[in-house]
Structure formats: structure tokens, C-alpha cells
Amino acid sequence: MSLQATKIVSNIHIVNALLLSLIFSFNVNANSDEVNVYSYRQPFLVKPLFDQFTDDTGIKVNVVFSKKGMSERLAREGKYSPADILLTTDISRLIELKDRDLIQVNNSEVLSQAIPSQYRSSDHTWFALTTRVRNIYSSKRLGDIAINYEDLADPKYKGRICTRSGKHAYNVALVASMIAEHGEAYTQQWLEKFKANLARKPQGGDRNQVQAIHQNLCDIALGNSYYFGQMLKDENQKAWTDAVNINFPNQSDRGAHVNVSGMALAKHSPNVNNAKALMAFLVSKPAQQLYAEINMEYPVRSDVAPSKLVASWGSFKADKLPLETIAKNRALALKLIDKALFDL
Numbered sequence: 001m002s003l004q005a006t007k008i009v010s011n012i013h014i015v016n017a018l019l020l021s022l023i024f025s026f027n028v029n030a031n032s033d034e035v036n037v038y039s040y041r042q043p044f045l046v047k048p049l050f051d052q053f054t055d056d057t058g059i060k061v062n063v064v065f066s067k068k069g070m071s072e073r074l075a076r077e078g079k080y081s082p083a084d085i086l087l088t089t090d091i092s093r094l095i096e097l098k099d100r101d102l103i104q105v106n107n108s109e110v111l112s113q114a115i116p117s118q119y120r121s122s123d124h125t126w127f128a129l130t131t132r133v134r135n136i137y138s139s140k141r142l143g144d145i146a147i148n149y150e151d152l153a154d155p156k157y158k159g160r161i162c163t164r165s166g167k168h169a170y171n172v173a174l175v176a177s178m179i180a181e182h183g184e185a186y187t188q189q190w191l192e193k194f195k196a197n198l199a200r201k202p203q204g205g206d207r208n209q210v211q212a213i214h215q216n217l218c219d220i221a222l223g224n225s226y227y228f229g230q231m232l233k234d235e236n237q238k239a240w241t242d243a244v245n246i247n248f249p250n251q252s253d254r255g256a257h258v259n260v261s262g263m264a265l266a267k268h269s270p271n272v273n274n275a276k277a278l279m280a281f282l283v284s285k286p287a288q289q290l291y292a293e294i295n296m297e298y299p300v301r302s303d304v305a306p307s308k309l310v311a312s313w314g315s316f317k318a319d320k321l322p323l324e325t326i327a328k329n330r331a332l333a334l335k336l337i338d339k340a341l342f343d344l
Contacts, residue, residue, distance in 0.1 A: 032271070032274075033058060033059055033060060033274075034059060034060045034061070034062055034271065034274065035059055035060070035061055035062070035084045035085065035271050035274035035275050035277075035278050036062045036063075036064075036082045036083055036084045036085075036270075036271065037050070037061060037062065037063045037064070037083070037084065037085045037086075037087060037278075038063075038064050038066070038070050038073070038074070038083045038085070038086050038087070038266070039063055039064065039065050039066070039086075039087040040065075040066065040067065040068075040070065040087060040088050040089045040093065041065075041087045041088075041089060041261060042065070043063075043065055044294070045291075045294055045295045046063070046087065047063075048290060048294060049281075049282060049287055049290055049291060050063065050278075052281075052286070052287070052290065053278055053281045053282075053287075056281070057277060057281075059274050059277065059278070061278065064083075070086060070088070070093070070097070071093075071096050071097055071100050071102060074086075074097070074100075074102045074266065074267075075100060075102065077268075078268070079268045080268075081266060081267075081268050082270060083266040083268075083269065084265070084266055084269040084270065084271045084272070084274065084275035084278075085263055085264070085265060085266065085269075085275050085278060085279060086102075086103065086263065086264045086265075086266055087129075087261070087262075087263050088261065088262050088263070088264075089169075089261050090169045090170060090173065090259050090260065090261070090262075091169075091173055091259055091260055091262065091323045091326060091327055092169040092172060092173060092327070092330055093169065094121075094126040094262045094264060095126075095327040095330065097126070097264055098121070098125050098126060098264070101267065102266065102267050103125050103126065103264040103265060103266060103267055104125065104265050104266070104267045104269070105123065105124045105125055105265075106124055106125070106127075106264075106265045106276060106279065107124050108124075108276060108279065108280060110280040110283065111124075111127050111279060111280065111283060112124070114283040114284075114300070114301050115127055115128055115283060115300050115301070116300070116302065117322070118320060118321070118322040118323060119131065119260055119300055119323060121324060122324060125264060125265075126262055126263070126264045127262055127263055127264070127279070127283070128260035128261070128262045128300045128323070129260070129261050129262055129263055129282055129283065129291065129300055130260065130261045130288075130291055130292070130295065130297035130298060130299060130300055131258045131259070131260050131297065131298045131299075131300055131318070132224045132225050132226050132258065132259055132260070132261075132297050132298065133224070133225040133248060133256045133257070133258055133298075133316065133318070134170060134173075134174050134222060134223075134224060134249075134256065134257040134258070134259065135222070135223055135224065135225050135228070135246050135247060135248060135249070135256070136149070136152075136220060136221070136222060136247045136249050137209065137210055137213060137220070137221045137222075137223050137228075137244040137245070137246055137247065138213075138219065138220055138244060138245050138247055139213045139218075139219040139220070139243060139244060139245075140242075140243060140244060140245060141219065142219055142245075144245065145245075145247065146247075146251070146252070147220070147247050147249055148249045148250045148252075148253070149174065149178065149249050149250060149257065150190065150250075152190075152194045152197065152220070152222075153189075153190045153193030153194045153197065154193075154197070155193075155197070157197045157219070157220055158196065158197050159197065159198075159199050160197065160199055160218050160219040160220055161194070161197045161198050161199060161218055161219075161220045161221065162198070162199055162200060162208075162209040162212045162213070162217060162218035162220070162221045163198065163202050163209060163221060163222045164202055164203065164204055164205055164206060164208070164209065164222070165202045165203070165343050166191070166195075166202055166337040166340075166342035166343050167334065167337055167342075167343060170206070170222075170224060170259060171222065171337075172330055172333050172334055172337070173257070173259050173326055173330070173333075174222070174257050175187060175191065175329075175333035175336065175337060176326045176327070176328075176329035176330050176332070176333040177257045177319060177321055177326050177329075178190060178333075179329040179332055179333060179336070180321055180325050180326065180329055181254060181321075184332065184336070187333075187336055188336050188339065188340065191336055191337060191339075191340035191342055192340045194342075195340055195341070195342050199212070199217055199218035200212075200217065200218070201343070201344075202342065202343050205227075206221075206222070206223035206224050206227045207223070207227050207230075207231055207237065207240070209221030209222065209223055210223060210227070210228075210231060210240045210241065210243075210244055211237070211240045213240075213243055213244050214239060214240040214242075214243040214244070221244075224259070225246070225296070225297070225298075225310070225313070226295055226296040226297045226310075228241060228246050228296070228313070229295075229296025229307075229309055229310055230295075230296055232309065233296075246313055248314070248316035248317075250317075250319070251316060251317050254319050254320075254321075255316070255317035255318045255319040255320065256316055256317065256318055256319060257319050257321075258318045258319060259323075260300070260323065261297065263279055263282065265279065283300065283301065285301065285303070285304055288300070288301050288304040289304055289305075292304065292305075292306050292307050292310070293307045296309065296310055297310075298310065
């Protein structure tokens with residue numbers, strides 16, 4: 001690049017930085033009674049919570065909703081980012097934020113006391129808000145069955161299992177937990193046998209797998225617990241749930257695999273005190289009860305009961321594996337899924 005071109009690029013960067021500074025310094029100075037949230041969670045799940053927080057504290061909550069690209073946006077905004085709190089839908093996205101150095105420590109005693117240690121980072125950078133089980137749905141044609149994740153590789157289910165992409169974050173976390181439990185070699189073989197049992201190429205979301213059982217395309221499917229509740233409340237999807245039983249795997253040994261929705265304090269949060277207040281509110285008993293009723297997930301607090309609908313599915317034993325262990329196995333899980341050609 002010529003010297004003149006280099007100067008032009010440099011000037012462009014300086015102008016962009018100044019513009020960002022002007023835009024967001026206004027926000028910072030003007031928003032002492034506000035807090036800014038970047039959220040992967042849908043509006044209907046979090047707006048009631050934010051409205052209650054505003055009613056209680058007078059602090060306005062501004063939210064940017066998106067389905068992807070949060071880490072890229074934060075990295076691009078850098079120190080000029082207006083984001084205070086980041087809400088994600090699973091552990092992998094929390095780890096991505098941490099790995100890219102986009103979040104900061106929140107040494108909150110309130111959070112540490114409310115959230116079990118397996119559902120928060122040991123360095124106080126990310127925290128679970130709710131938990132959800134990776135269930136195995138089975139056709140009612142099979143009657144009541146006890147089924148484990150390991151059984152997905154059993155030849156008796158050949159051509160009878162449906163699932164979404166193996167590379168989706170929910171399945172990657174499950175595979176990471178299998179690595180932690182059984183090791184790399186076993187998990188590789190399990191993935192290959194699991195793939196051989198699929199009724200069709202991995203596709204769609206978790207609800208589509210239950211729909212496929214309803215349509216007699218398969219007998220067994222993987223799916224998160226809260227989708228069951230959401231389908232039960234949807235007149236157009238309730239018939240799908242009527243065709244299946246929701247099973248909690250591995251109840252006779254380690255317990256069912258549990259993932260989380262979570263939150264973190266943004267690295268360059270301009271409203272740190274307001275952000276910490278909102279994070280503390282989100283794990284309070286009233287907020288956890290409200291969250292449980294709205295989204296059909298399990299409260300992360302052990303002293304808050306799930307909704308009556310969720311409780312009607314029965315109690316279960318959860319795998320005690322720390323999410324940090326799952327996170328450490330995530331890259332290897334993706335490698336094994338690719339090696340098994342799971343999605344092809």
C-alpha cells in the first residue's frame with residue numbers, strides 16, 4: 001500500500017472512531033438511569049422481566065434483539081460499545097464471548113449465592129439464568145420406555161431417530177458431555193452409530209423433530225424441554241406433543257444433560273452499576289418465578305419451583321457435570337461430529 005493510501009485509511013479509522021465516540025459518549029452521559037442489553041433471547045421472554053425491573057428501580061432497559069452476530073458486533077464496537085449486559089441462549093455462546101475477551105468479571109455475592117457453582121464460571125465472568133434438559137422424545141407407539149443418550153446408538157433404533165444438525169449448539173454441548181463421561185474414542189463410535197440410526201438427514205429445529213414423530217417419520221427425537229411446553233401452549237402444535245412422551249435420560253446413572261440460558265457483564269459497560277443491579281434482579285426469586293412461568297424453563301435457583309406445567313412432567317436427576325467442563329470439550333465435540341459426517 002502506498003504512503004498516500006495508508007494515510008487515507010488511517011484518516012478513515014480516525015473519523016470512524018471519533019463518530020463512534022460522539023454517538024456513544026452521548027449515550028453514556030445521558031443514560032445514568034438506563035441500562036443497555038444485547039439479547040439472543042426473544043422479546044416475549046425477557047420484556048416482562050425488564051418492565052418489572054423498571055417499575056421497581058426506575059432504571060429504563062434498552063434492548064437490542066438478534067439471533068446471531070453478537071460477538072462480532074461487540075468486537076467491532078470495541079470500547080465505544082453501549083452494551084452493558086449480554087443475554088445468550090446456551091453455554092457455547094457465553095464461552096465465545098469469554099474467549100474473545102468481550103466480557104468482564106462481576107464479583108457479585110448475590111449471584112454467587114443464588115446460582116449453583118456448576119452453572120456459573122469460576123472466574124465470575126458468566127452466569128446461568130435458567131436451565132433446560134436435553135430430553136429424548138419417544139413416540140407413544142412405544143409406550144413408556146427408559147432411554148439413555150447411549151441408546152441412540154443401539155441398532156434396534158436403526159432408521160427410527162430424528163434430530164436437528166449435529167453442529168447446533170444444543171447437540172454440540174451434549175456431545176461434549178459424552179466426551180467428558182466416556183472419552184473421545186467411545187464418543188466417536190457413538191456418533192457414527194447414532195448417525196446410522198437416523199431416519200433422515202439432520203434438519204430443522206427441535207420442534208420439527210417432534211412434528212416428525214407425529215407424522216410417523218421416526219420414533220425417537222432429541223429436543224430441549226422448554227419446547228415441549230411451548231408446543232403444548234400452541235394450538236397449531238399441540239397435536240405434535242400428543243404423539244410423544246418426554247423422557248429424562250440417564251436417570252439410573254449420571255443424570256440428564258442440562259444446558260443453560262445465561263448472562264454476562266459487557267467488557268466496556270458504560271452503566272456498570274445499573275447492569276449489576278439488573279443482573280442481581282434477574283436471579284431474584286420474583287424474577288426467577290416470572291421467568292419460569294413465561295418460558296417453560298427451569299429456574300437456576302434451587303429454591304424456586306418450576307411452573308406447574310413443567311412440574312407435571314415429573315422430577316428428574318440432572319447431570320452434575322460443570323458447564324466449564326462441557327465448554328472445554330466443545331472444540332473436540334465439533335471435530336468428532338465432522339469426522340462422523342453426522343450432518344451429511
